[in-house]
Amino acid sequence: MTAWGDSGGHAGVVWADSDTSRISLHQGDELLGEDVNERIVMVGNLSPDPKPYRLVLEGSRNLPDRPYSTRTRTVWDFTSATTDPTRLTPLPLVQLDYAVDADLSGRAHRRTELTVTASHLKGAAGAGAIRTATVEVSYDDGATWHRTALRTSEDGWTARLDAPGKARYASLRTTAKDTGGNGVSQTLIRAFGLR
Template structure:
């Protein structure tokens, strides 16, 4: 059959995969492959095709496909107008939960009063494809169910509408080929609007205390354990992990001058029952193509811990830091710019206030340091004004925070972001 410069229409087949169908259509010179599904709705051909199919591939459902094939039987020329939208401008993640039994009618027609709007911006420092995905939590918040992965632009924006209300608890995430960022468990108010940004500098060690997908460093009875120390959280308050041989993570737990445990980012140590001061140290390196920022980090957490319940996890009081700086899509900021540093406690850690936040910057990868003076404090963190030298190319940060219980953190992030 001649399909050169035409649309090739095929039925979904158990014996011929979409990969082979696409290869045959491309070899015959087709401009587009249209797969008629024999199941419910259109076929997600992209789930079966490797990235970079040899031609555009689309699908129609059984009913539309039957009507289309009927038109072919009458002969003549059938014209299809095709509009391609490879990346969405909006998404829906909807949740309908029933307790005890499943009703006969499963129709769900949410209106604007039932949803929340989230304006999403992805700001990776290079163009490409990212993946948006979202988990909803079980009513007891002990397990999560994931939604299908949706490809989006790694540098782009879109709007997501989700089921709102206290019974719909979500964990959001976004992934790149070399990085996955995950947010905290949360619900959205009915009719609310919010915004979130993924991947933006400064990428730095960041933990979450309220996510079913990860456990925070904790104490159970006489043991302190780390279940992972994600090292590349972004400016949106997300935790970020890199699974690549181009990265290294080294972690050590100390009590005074005594080394209790060391390893990558999962360690455990038996500790004394009394309340003592501890120090957790993490060093990371990242040497990956086209990743010029956060090439090394050094973090020290000082905290106090005493005997804990033998049957429940007690989150360690590890202070977290978040950063906010305006950069372009390549991760470069103006030479005279403002940087915000905001300390916080993990979920379930209460009872102390922050009493100090400091910042030093370096323009030569940490060889020399400049103490910064806060420009403004407030509920959204402490603001510092940077004035970089004309020849500087990167900004290295060293920030600290301490609370009234003497829990403290010190972050060093080498090449945290670039300069225009």
Template sequence: MLNLGFDVDTDLHGDVRAGKRLDLGICSEYVKGAPDTGRITGSTLEVSFDDGATWTSVELDGVRGKSAAWTGSVRVPDDARYISVRAPAADDRGGEVKQEIIRAVGARKWRAGWELRRRWHGSHPLPHAPRIIPKAGCGSGVRGFAGR
């Protein structure tokens, strides 16, 4: 059985910056201990900024590492509120996994300091820049992220 995971840097609220370029990663690996595994042969990645009404392909680099992993980037439109993702992965033995997450992460147009202070009602002593959660990736125990 194949697993599929996504890598995306977000702030602590699960949001990314609208109007900026966003690096995305995708990885696929077998469930630990799965018998008769093959070689993971490929994947694609698509994103949507309108809850899945239309999809845009993300150009991915080649397979790297022990697990099958790819990276790409996309420009998030200024007016985007959410990003949806969908991707399949397959192996050379006919195994396949597909995943689609509508509203996987939020997108916000930030002004330095404004967003975090507003979320904490103006008085919490937080830094003036969004805090970023480090990327996880295949083999880290993180297998993707849930939609909102």
């Protein structure tokens, strides 16, 4: 898993001098394994019964020519059990996609709409219907957060953003949950710029 990516299937990489990435897997409160800089967490001897898990992926970077997504944190809560070992079965991790009308430099108007679409990977075991979402926005790099009003749209949920005049960036904190008890919470510091 990478800490950065886009809807076009591109994944970011970790540059040793300025980027860090950390992934950890938990079962309840127990840390099962963790690694840094986009490694895979391998864990064995797990119960074959359905158990609650939490997967946490954090990233930070400081590159002068890449002002967006300077810090990210995604937490997936899901239930999983042993599946057919002859098939790769996707976990019921809720995925989030964002749409905002931005220019080529990644900046949006101060008054704009943001659409969030939540989904599962096709064939995910134990996935339920996604029913709830929240979006909070920050214009001061996460120092303060403001919950937005959401309306259901064709693609998911849409919020109307109204940034203050001095703000240069919009940060997002989004949650979504399905009826199977699986959920995601994602924080993107400097998700996009403002013009």
